[in-house]
Amino acid sequence: MLRALDRLEEILIASLIAVATLIIFVAVAHRYSLGLIADVVGFARANDIAWLSAASRSAYFGLRSVNLVWAQELCIILFVWMAKFGAAYGVRTGIHVGIDVLINKMPARRRNVFILFGLLSGALFTGIIGSLGANFVFHMAQTSAISPDLEVPMWIVYLAIPLGSYLMCFRFLQVALAFFRTGELPHHDHGHVDGVDEDTAASAIVRSPLTPKEV
Template identity: 55%
Template sequence: MFLRILDRLEEIIIAGLMGAATILIFISVVHRFGTGVPFLYPYLIAIHISWAQELCIYMFIWMAKFGAAYGVRTGIHVGVDVLINQLNDRWRKAVVLFGLAGGALFTAIVGTMGAKFVIELMNTDQVSPDLELPSWLVYACIPLGSYLMCFRFLQVIWTYYWTDELPHHDATRVEGIEVSQKAPIALGEA
């Protein structure tokens, strides 16, 4: 059960944050334009949601950090492999493993530096401007997202070392839709 949730952790976090941000932005826009309606003005002006923009910014930052980990896990993270694919199998595997290890090392360093920064912020009274959230809570996405990304790099290294398979995202495949062999677009003839 735990591993099943861990395998979908990024998707759960991103979907939750994206849904909440969408609802919050919708409410904020309705509130902003609703205050321009004369009979709604007295009711809506008493509701203060100036903090909504700040919260949405933080939500999108968290989505970006966890989205990067999702990109590593699913193979949609940016990578240039034109020259690497020209190498023989032995050298290609060594170069790919070196690159993945470099990614894991980099994200571990960023996560550690981010954790140090967050721990230092915990000892201060610094808060965000509108929400007045403790700043360490806002910046906690740096170590959490970076360590998750490091973990995903290590997972990819392990899988690639033993199976020679990298995660690959096929942009032409949509889950639940079957491609007909008679369709000209599916055959690349359109």
């Protein structure tokens, strides 16, 4: 069950990133294409090239009929959802930044107490945010508020707050329980690349032309 939740979390985050990236690319390409075709229209008129002027004008108005006003709003919504679920993923994998210099210098027993206190405090905070967010979404659903461009009910947009916060709360509790049992915290190696073992990575560094050679 937990493995399925982990996989679903990863797929959701990756999908949100992919969709947002694709929409941004299409919107930017659409905008610059309109500018390029407008320049072609001006060039054709200045040089009295009738066929090019007619073709470029037709392409311009055809491309202009494609309405992408909603793209920016959708991307903002997607990134908000990605951030909420990405925060929960960060708790599970240990990628959140933390200042633990003083805690690591404490005796093991006291260090464990402080770490558990921090994890449980995170669970309490995100649980409160999730509950407040759920209450807000419930009342928002009773209204007719919609987003300006997509005209999506706003309660759906704000649903990311309780869902993401409750998932983050669950991850804090999950990490706290695992730490209580094993004394280990999730750790993320920023130098690790999935699918590449350490020996392969070391060989690649040695063969790299940027690696200084011994004389």
